[in-house]
Each structure stands twice: as C-alpha cells, then as structure tokens.
Amino acid sequence: MATLGFIEYQDANPDVRAVYDDIMATRKTDRINNFWKAIAHDPATLRRTWESVKQIMGAGALDSLTKEMIYVAVSASNQCGYCIASHTAAARKAGMTDSMFAELMAVVGMANETNRLASGYQVEIDEQFKT
Amino acid sequence: MATLGFIEYQDANPDVRAVYDDIMATRKTDRINNFWKAIAHDPATLRRTWESVKQIMGAGALDSLTKEMIYVAVSASNQCGYCIASHTAAARKAGMTDSMFAELMAVVGMANETNRLASGYQVEIDEQFKT
Amino acid sequence: MATLGFIEYQDANPDVRAVYDDIMATRKTDRINNFWKAIAHDPATLRRTWESVKQIMGAGALDSLTKEMIYVAVSASNQCGYCIASHTAAARKAGMTDSMFAELMAVVGMANETNRLASGYQVEIDEQFKT
Amino acid sequence: MATLGFIEYQDANPDVRAVYDDIMATRKTDRINNFWKAIAHDPATLRRTWESVKQIMGAGALDSLTKEMIYVAVSASNQCGYCIASHTAAARKAGMTDSMFAELMAVVGMANETNRLASGYQVEIDEQFKT
Amino acid sequence: MATLGFIEYQDANPDVRAVYDDIMATRKTDRINNFWKAIAHDPATLRRTWESVKQIMGAGALDSLTKEMIYVAVSASNQCGYCIASHTAAARKAGMTDSMFAELMAVVGMANETNRLASGYQVEIDEQFKT
Amino acid sequence: MATLGFIEYQDANPDVRAVYDDIMATRKTDRINNFWKAIAHDPATLRRTWESVKQIMGAGALDSLTKEMIYVAVSASNQCGYCIASHTAAARKAGMTDSMFAELMAVVGMANETNRLASGYQVEIDEQFKT
Numbered sequence: 032m033a034t035l036g037f038i039e040y041q042d043a044n045p046d047v048r049a050v051y052d053d054i055m056a057t058r059k060t061d062r063i064n065n066f067w068k069a070i071a072h073d074p075a076t077l078r079r080t081w082e083s084v085k086q087i088m089g090a091g092a093l094d095s096l097t098k099e100m101i102y103v104a105v106s107a108s109n110q111c112g113y114c115i116a117s118h119t120a121a122a123r124k125a126g127m128t129d130s131m132f133a134e135l136m137a138v139v140g141m142a143n144e145t146n147r148l149a150s151g152y153q154v155e156i157d158e159q160f161k162t
Numbered sequence: 163m164a165t166l167g168f169i170e171y172q173d174a175n176p177d178v179r180a181v182y183d184d185i186m187a188t189r190k191t192d193r194i195n196n197f198w199k200a201i202a203h204d205p206a207t208l209r210r211t212w213e214s215v216k217q218i219m220g221a222g223a224l225d226s227l228t229k230e231m232i233y234v235a236v237s238a239s240n241q242c243g244y245c246i247a248s249h250t251a252a253a254r255k256a257g258m259t260d261s262m263f264a265e266l267m268a269v270v271g272m273a274n275e276t277n278r279l280a281s282g283y284q285v286e287i288d289e290q291f292k293t
Numbered sequence: 294m295a296t297l298g299f300i301e302y303q304d305a306n307p308d309v310r311a312v313y314d315d316i317m318a319t320r321k322t323d324r325i326n327n328f329w330k331a332i333a334h335d336p337a338t339l340r341r342t343w344e345s346v347k348q349i350m351g352a353g354a355l356d357s358l359t360k361e362m363i364y365v366a367v368s369a370s371n372q373c374g375y376c377i378a379s380h381t382a383a384a385r386k387a388g389m390t391d392s393m394f395a396e397l398m399a400v401v402g403m404a405n406e407t408n409r410l411a412s413g414y415q416v417e418i419d420e421q422f423k424t
Numbered sequence: 425m426a427t428l429g430f431i432e433y434q435d436a437n438p439d440v441r442a443v444y445d446d447i448m449a450t451r452k453t454d455r456i457n458n459f460w461k462a463i464a465h466d467p468a469t470l471r472r473t474w475e476s477v478k479q480i481m482g483a484g485a486l487d488s489l490t491k492e493m494i495y496v497a498v499s500a501s502n503q504c505g506y507c508i509a510s511h512t513a514a515a516r517k518a519g520m521t522d523s524m525f526a527e528l529m530a531v532v533g534m535a536n537e538t539n540r541l542a543s544g545y546q547v548e549i550d551e552q553f554k555t
Numbered sequence: 556m557a558t559l560g561f562i563e564y565q566d567a568n569p570d571v572r573a574v575y576d577d578i579m580a581t582r583k584t585d586r587i588n589n590f591w592k593a594i595a596h597d598p599a600t601l602r603r604t605w606e607s608v609k610q611i612m613g614a615g616a617l618d619s620l621t622k623e624m625i626y627v628a629v630s631a632s633n634q635c636g637y638c639i640a641s642h643t644a645a646a647r648k649a650g651m652t653d654s655m656f657a658e659l660m661a662v663v664g665m666a667n668e669t670n671r672l673a674s675g676y677q678v679e680i681d682e683q684f685k686t
Numbered sequence: 687m688a689t690l691g692f693i694e695y696q697d698a699n700p701d702v703r704a705v706y707d708d709i710m711a712t713r714k715t716d717r718i719n720n721f722w723k724a725i726a727h728d729p730a731t732l733r734r735t736w737e738s739v740k741q742i743m744g745a746g747a748l749d750s751l752t753k754e755m756i757y758v759a760v761s762a763s764n765q766c767g768y769c770i771a772s773h774t775a776a777a778r779k780a781g782m783t784d785s786m787f788a789e790l791m792a793v794v795g796m797a798n799e800t801n802r803l804a805s806g807y808q809v810e811i812d813e814q815f816k817t
Contacts, residue, residue: 559807588812589810589812590803590804590807590809593808594803594807604799604800607796611792612793612796616783616788617786622793625755625756625790625793625794628756628759629759629763629794632760632763633763633797633798635804636811637805637809638797640811640816642797644814644815652747655747655748658746658747658748658753659756661742662742662753662756665739665743666769667760670761670766671766672721672725672731672735673768673769674768676689676690676725678720679688680767681719681771683775684772684774
C-alpha cells in the first residue's frame with residue numbers, strides 16, 4: 032500500500048544498499064524497517080534522512096533512550112500511527128519500561144491539554160519568560 | 163488580553179488561594195504564572211488541572227527534567243507560544259542546558275519531518291511492531 | 294501586516310461591497326472583521342467563504358450558539374489566535390456566558406488529551422463502534 | 425495491538441475494578457471501552473483520566489449532548505480515529521441525530537478552513553477583540 | 556464503516572444525482588469516490604463542498620497539477636489517510652511523476668521540521684517580512 | 687526573545703560563517719534570516735538544516751516557485767507565524783503573484799476542510815486507491 036512500494040535489500044542498487052548496511056550496523060539489527068524501504072525510491076531522500084537521524088539520535092547531552100521517548104511523544108501528538116508503532120519499539124529496545132511509557136504518555140496527554148487551555152484562554156506570555 | 167482576565171492572588175477566594183499556595187510550595191516559587199491566573203476563573207478547572215500536573219510531573223520512573231523536556235517537545239510540535247515560553251523556562255530551572263535544548267529541538271524537528279514522510283508515503287506498519 | 298493588506302469598505306468594488314453589505318445585514322453589525330477585509334483581495338474567495346459560512350452557521354438542527362462554540366473549540370485545538378479571538382467574541386454575542394466558556398474549554402482540553410492517549414497507547418477501535 | 429494490551433474486568437485488581445464499576449454506573453452501560461482497558465495498565469492514569477472526564481462531561485451550563493459533540497469536533501480536527509468512533513457513538517447515545525451530526529461536521533470543516541485562511545493571510549487581530 | 560454509510564448512485568435522489576453527474580463530467584470519470592458518497596447524506600454539504608472544490612481546483616494562475624500536489628502536501632501534514640490516498644491518485648492522474656512525488660514529500664517533510672524549529676527556538680519575525 | 691538569542695555574522699565562528707556565506711551565495715542575498723541566526727547556536731543543527739534545505743529546495747522535477755508555495759501551504763496548515771511570513775516572502779521572490787497566492791490559499795483552506803470531513807465521516811479508503 033506504500034505509494035511507491037518498497038525497495039527490498041536484494042533489489043537495491045549500491046547507493047541504497049550502502050545506506051541499508053549503515054542502518055543495520057548502527058542499530059545492530061538485521062532488518063530494514065518499512066519506512067526506509069518506502070523512501071528508498073528516492074535515494075537522495077533516503078540518504079539525507081538517514082544521515083540526519085543518525086546524527087540527531089546518537090547519545091550526546093541527552094541519551095538515546097530520552098531521545099527515543101521524545102520521538103514517541105511527538106509522534107503521538109501528531110497521531111502518526113506508523114511512527115508511534117516503530118518508535119515505541121525503538122524506545123523499548125533502548126530501555127523504556129512500561130512505567131516509563133505510562134509516565135511519558137501522561138505528560139504527552141497533559142501537555143496537549145494545557146497547550147489548548149493556554150490558547151483558548153488567550154493567555155499572554157509572562158514578561159519574565161520573554162528574556 | 164486573556165479571555166476572562168486574571169485572578170490575582172490578593173483578589174482570589176479561599177479555594178483559588180489554596181491552589182495558588184500549593185503551586186508555590188510545590189514549585190518553590192513566590193509567583194503564579196499567567197496560565198494559572200487565567201484558568202482560575204473556573205476554580206474546578208484550576209484545581210483539576212493543577213492536581214493533574216502535580217501528579218504527572220513529579221519525579222517517578224522518569225525524572226522531572228525529562229518530563230519538562232517532553233512538555234517542551236509537545237508544545238513546540240503544537241506551536242503553542244505560551245507553553246513553549248513557560249516550559250522552556252521550567253526545563254531550564256530543572257537543569258536543561260543549552261546543549262540539551264539544542265538536541266531536544268533537533269529530535270522534535272526530525273520527528274515532525276519523518277511523521278509526514280511516513281504518512282505521505284503511506285507506509286504500512288511492520289508486522290513485528292504489531293505485537 | 295496582512296499579506297495582501299485590507300480592502301476597506303470605501304475602497305471596495307461593487308462585488309466586494311455586495312458581500313460586505315450581506316455580512317453586516319446577516320450579522321446585524323456595522324463593521325467588517327479584518328478577516329473578510331484580508332481575503333477580499335480575491336473576490337471569489339470572499340464570496341465563496343462568506344456564502345459557506347452563512348449557510349453553515351445559521352440555526353438548524355443545532356442553534357447558532359452551539360455552532361459558535363464548536364468554532365471556538367476547533368480554533369483552540371488548532372491554535373489559531375485570530376480565530377480564537379474573533380469567534381469567542383461571536384460566541385459571546387450569541388449568548389455564551391463565562392460558565393459556558395469554561396465548560397467548553399474544559400472539554401476541548403480533555404479531548405485533546407485523550408486523543409493522544411488513544412493514539413499513544415495504540416488502542417484498536419471497539420467492534421461495536423464499527424457499524 | 426494496544427501497546428500494553430488490555431486489562432479485562434475479570435483480570436483487574438481492586439483499584440482498577442473500582443474505576444470500571446464507576447464508569448459503568450455513570451454511563452449506564454455494562455461494558456468497558458477499549459480505551460479504558462488500555463490505559464488501565466497505569467492505575468493512576470486510569471483514575472485521573474476517568475475522574476476528569478466524569479467531572480468535565482456531566483451536564484452543567486452546557487448539556488451532555490453539546491459536550492459530546494464538542495468532543496467529536498476536536499477529535500475530527502485532530503484526526504483521531506479511535507476518538508471519532510467512540511465519541512460519535514457517545515454523542516448518538518446522548519441524542520445526536522443525523523442532521524445534528526451533519527451540521528456539526530459542516531462547522532468543523534469550515535472552521536478548519538478559515539483557521540488556515542486567517543493564518544495564511546496573516547490577519548492581525550481586530551482591536552475590539554483584544555479586550 | 557462510514558458514519559452514515561454511503562449513498563450509491565442508484566439510490567440517490569435527484570439533487571444528489573445532479574452533483575454526482577457533475578463530478579463525473581468534470582473529472583472525466585465514471586465513478587464516485589467514497590468521500591462524496593459519505594457526505595451525500597447531507598445534500599447541502601455535498602453540493603457546497605463540490606461547488607467549492609470545482610471552483611478552487613480548476614486551472615487558473617496555478618495549474619491543476621500544482622493544485623493537486625498542494626492538496627497532497629496539506630493532507631500529509633495533517634495525517635489524513637483517506638485524503639493522502641485519494642489526492643495522490645488525483646495528482647498522478649494530473650501528471651505527477653514519481654520524481655515529482657518524491658520532491659513534493661521532501662519539501663513537506665522539511666517544512667514540517669523547520670516549522671517546529673522556528674517555534675521551538677521562539678524566533679521573532681524579521682522586520683522586513685512584516686510589510 | 688529567541689530562546690538562545692541570535693548569532694550575528696560579525697560574532698560567528700568560522701563554521702557558522704561558512705554556512706552564512708553559503709546561504710547568502712545560494713539565495714543571492716546579503717542578509718541572514720532570524721531563523722538561521724537562532725539555530726546557529728548549535729552549529730550541527732545549522733549545517734544539517736541548511737544542507738537539507740539547499741538540497742531539497744533547488745529546482746528539479748519541481749521548480750523552485752512550486753516548492754516555495756508548498757512550503758507556504760504546509761506552514762499555513764501548521765499555523766507557524768514565522769514560517770508563513772518568511773516563506774511568503776521567499777515565494778514572492780521566486781515569482782509568486784497575488785493571484786497565485788490567493789489560489790494557493792484557497793487550496794490550503796479547502797484541503798484542511800475536506801481532511802476533517804473525511805475523518806469525521808470515517809470514510810474508508812476506496813479499494814482502487816490501495817494499489
């Protein structure tokens with residue numbers, strides 16, 4: 032059902048295979064998610080997206096688990112079914128427990144609520160937040 | 163400009179003051195954000211919202227800093243100007259450095275991008291994510 | 294700051310004035326909102342939008358106050374500052390009290406929260422809702 | 425497919441059963457929606473969410489039918505499939521006819537349209553709405 | 556599963572059939588999309604929506620292909636599964652190639668990313684954009 | 687008011703200046719938008735974002751004007767004030783006339799409307815769109 036279908040590893044040209052190999056090596060896995068196989072129809076999109084994700088999601092000032100949970104938070108806020116499924120799996124692989132998941136979702140729910148209360152009540156930004 | 167205006171501490175009835183006092187005690191601050199002063203016009207909304215926030219944002223399986231950063235991530239995804247301002251301040255107070263902020267925003271940006279690539283390419287969910 | 298500026302009544306051509314007159318007659322007012330003055334640069338957009346709004350917002354199975362409150366609910370969910378301001382005013386003119394406003398916003402907040410809990414927890418639709 | 429699965433009534437601990445019983449008594453039904461069974465994995469989330477919904481959705485300045493229709497409006501705006509399904513059913517149970525539903529959706533569609541026209545044309549808020 | 560079901564051509568009253576005939580004549584097709592069959596339960600909604608779409612999507616300063624691609628861009632940003640599917644098909648029929656599709660989605664992804672970076676970093680609008 | 691302030695050209699380190707120079711050369715301008723100056727506090731974000739934008743926005747199967755208009759369409763749908771302002775200016779620079787702008791916004795408005803009608807009416811995807 033993917034718009035352009037999937038590019039499977041065995042059918043991929045060298046450019047695409049190079050990215051697939053890097054994904055599997057970086058993530059220590061032997062499979063490629065449907066997401067990558069779908070966007071691989073445009074090798075430039077595949078490479079740029081993967082290089083960005085690799086740079087952004089590596090451990091830094093924030094660890095990988097925190098980054099994966101932020102990814103779940105955004106995906107849930109945006110109602111992206113594919114992303115919620117794939118990133119919940121990724122977060123679990125990075126160490127997210129059921130308790131962490133429940134707390135994460137509680138914050139996501141609350142933030143989506145107060146975001147609209149703030150807008151709906153037309154609350155002006157406090158001066159001290161404007162620095 | 164707030165739709166119902168603000169309820170200042172000195173003008174608040176006992177129910178509202180009780181919530182204001184709890185906010186200040188819990189957050190170790192001597193001021194009340196505009197957000198609370200705006201929704202205080204409906205004491206039930208004020209109490210319910212504060213009790214929920216207090217329960218959700220306390221340290222648990224996730225620490226408070228992580229929770230505040232998730233709040234910023236959702237607020238940025240939803241384009242809520244008030245919430246971005248207030249929760250960025252709260253996250254800083256909880257220990258978020260400039261490096262953490264930059265990495266947080268990088269994940270938020272990337273997630274908002276791949277959420278739409280996944281939808282736009284109509285990528286079906288991998289079987290192994292459906293467990 | 295509007296992208297194409299405003300078309301004021303005195304500067305409007307006959308097509309635009311006809312729409313302005315109909316707006317004022319229908320809404321029993323002697324002024325034109327900035328919104329109409331902005332989109333009036335494209336008379337087709339002005340006419341189509343006004344005719345649709347007039348048809349949709351008139352009392353029917355739902356009364357006008359209920360319709361205006363739904364408009365506020367959607368505008369708050371979408372974080373549209375202009376629309377929240379203008380439709381809150383319209384709802385008040387149609388009879389919305391402060392209590393109604395507070396209850397409306399409480400529902401909006403709660404719905405925005407549970408929408409994300411349902412997605413984030415990947416809840417499948419109950420069979421009995423699928424009829 | 426729910427992330428943490430469902431907690432069925434017969435498998436629920438006393439805290440969760442207490443909430444399930446209250447839901448059924450309040451809504452005069454003998455079943456529990458998938459939504460509650462999914463979030464019940466975190467009893468604090470279940471209790472807090474149900475208590476909030478119960479408080480917010482009861483008849484007040486706005487009647488229950490109006491509140492359920494607002495819930496549908498927000499859920500449609502946010503594209504939440506589960507919520508559209510469950511709350512459309514709830515609204516019907518509260519008395520929503522097909523005519524009401526059609527008018528509700530017409531307002532939702534129109535509001536989502538004009539929200540973007542207002543933003544896209546960068547319309548500044550009328551002074552008289554700023555009080 | 557559509558809320559009110561579908562109105563098939565053979566079961567349609569004259570008002571609805573007139574719109575169905577116009578859709579098929581305008582789009583040079585012999586079938587009616589599920590979308591029209593669903594909203595046809597409210598003939599006023601069907602007529603108003605079709606008349607608007609016909610007026611808006613016809614070639615003008617922008618050609619039809621460009622308009623269909625904009626429609627895909629918005630639908631992907633909003634995560635509307637039905638709309639992504641139907642408008643991708645329409646765009647292809649209007650001449651969208653796989654390369655155009657890939658470039659379209661790349662822009663959609665990037666725009667959704669930088670929209671949140673701009674908000675999250677609370678970037679004030681440059682003076683020269685305010686004219 | 688930007689969260690981390692702006693990095694002005696004269697205060698920029700060599701890495702940041704290199705990106706600023708490339709932006710000005712590519713866009714044939716002598717100024718740097720506030721957006722770039724804000725994210726420049728994280729040189730990795732600045733470089734990655736600019737390199738992606740440069741790759742994506744260059745003329746290809748779609749010309750630059752079409753790409754800028756898609757960017758405006760997404761930004762309006764997401765209610766991003768900064769992005770609407772800056773990309774409307776960019777689209778004008780690329781050749782967008784007032785007529786094109788009006789038609790663009792008409793499509794954006796209509797798409798945001800029908801996206802919600804499709805969801806709200808729970809319209810199932812036509813079989814022929816699933817190939």
